[in-house]
Amino acid sequence: MNGNARTAEDPVFGAVHLGYVAVGSRRLRDWHRLGADAIGLHVDELDTDTLRFRLDDHTCRFLIRRGPAEDVIALGWQVDDHRTFDRILARVADRGVPIEEGTAEDAALRGVERLWRFPGPKGIATELFTTAVTSTAPLSMLSSGWITGEAGFGHVAITSREPEAMHAYFRTLFDARLSDFIDENISGLRMKIRFLRVNQRHHSVAVANIRGLRIDPVRTRVQHINIQSATLGDMLAAYGRVTELGFRMAWAVGQHTNDRELSFYCVTPSGFELEVGWNPIVVTPELEAAWEPKTYQGISIWGHDTVHETLADKLAQLRTIAGRLRTPEITVPELTGAATQ
Template identity: 60%
Template sequence: MNTTATPSVFGAVHLGYLVIETNRFADWRRFGTDAIGMHHDTLSRDLMRFRIDDHECRFLLQRGPAEDVVTLGWHIDDHESFEQIEARIRAHGVPCSAGTAEEAALRGVERFLRFPGPKGITQEIYTTPLKSAEPLKMLTSSFVTGDAGMGHVAITSTKPTHLRGFFHTVFDARLTDYIEETISGVKLKIRFLRVNERHHSIAIAAVRGLPIDPVRTRVQHLNVQAESLDDLARSYERVYELGFEMALSVGQHTNDKELSYYAVTPSGFEWETGWNPIVVDESTWEPSTHQGISIWGHKPVGQTIVDKLDQFRLGARSLVHPEKTVPALSGAGIPDD
């Protein structure tokens, strides 16, 4: 099936929720509420949620050993776009199935459809989020969601063109730009993909010339956007005061100009809290390549040579365990530099 012959769903797709599997519930509760400043709801011993706006659920945490993001939930604006996406998936022979009523309730949606995604991250789409009338109890005044979605995720990959092809085939994702960076002599190329006005909802990082993935988790980091600079500064301070590990200090990115810092979550992947990224103007935007991740800041905090060696140990392990892809949706022929 040639998806370019069908109407585009670009702009009707927004990152809506994430499902995280963890056994570290007490640490996650402290991290989410006391450090990042989100609203917390305990559902049971094995389930809890975080809210950052009027949606019932933005982060669903379920008990399990993965210590990782296991699912991305995508909010689709209308039933027509939802059906177009479902038709694309089925036309490529990829299995998809409806979630149960209980699963939908946990995610705070009326209904959803799931299908496999790259790196073993399940993808879910839905049209109708459930809203909560309960006032938010948060240390952060508010987060930016709306038309831009709830933030973004960054994924490291040994097969970046497959990932780019997947999100183009399924969601008509557009290339925003590239960043080339060298860290400790290792050259990285990062592709930034957007599905709406947010500069990127997906970032894909790859080691140039080496088929290794230096990150244990499926997702390298996730991002939420604070409403104010004061919110950003106060959450940064709380992360430090509560003793959570900081990965990168406050800095500003070269491409989206977002001011942010990176903390390490209880599950080991990173959490970027940002402020004031640019909004893409579709009428004028052209992809470009930036040299270096940051204009200033974003300095590693407390990283030692042992940490660097551990990264390469994990990278070597990735050679033994091939990266999962979804070949039928990986968009063979999608142009990529």
């Protein structure tokens, strides 16, 4: 099947946007420092167990809830209208995948009116909603702003030993289209990275192929989450604050080959990376009409130099790897077949 195909009767592509990320962590104080003082986000402390980060008028873009995971536990996807929402849920239900409605508390914490949840790849719950709770209260943050809107608030990158299954999952649900590939060698590991778009953002999901490895070298379910600065100055200022406050930098400032985004990557208190970027390509309707996927050699035109790990970092990684030998990757087989027509 052509990964870029869309159906006339069920136009899901373009009507879905990454709405929020939910994280389980015991390190709320460190998350507060990273979000407010380093990255420059608006932070709301709901109680001693709950932080929320705002980037715009949505009351929640990041939910940090006290828990043992130290990882992303759910991705929330906003759907434009109830008709499209029903089509997506029908695709899930028709394949026998269990769907549950989130509790009123779940919805309130995530800043949405209602949500429905079902399994996603690598154990990350997929949550759908149509209406976000918004606020006119002024944002208190060091950044001048963030790019969200029609493209959602950013993207997620995931390593996978089952990349075709993950691609099929998002194609089945959202009619995801292939933007392009990148071939890259990272720390001696040769991989092909697949970039998927579900709207005008160049990619909302990036999947790094690590097929053939007995273990996933990335402990966390996601490798990184991306957010987009409104200005180059905002991005560079955040880079300076992250460095000054002692948070570990994974990749210094550089520019990507495929979407041309300038960005840096820092390590969050939960271990996955946060990419702060600026000015990626937008796949406008004019570009969409003629888009052809390409393969790029290397992730960066320039920069994105790696920051050397300490011995403690290496030992921690080895302990993680030793504890995960032969652990199968979680997939959702019912949603990795052909997309609904």
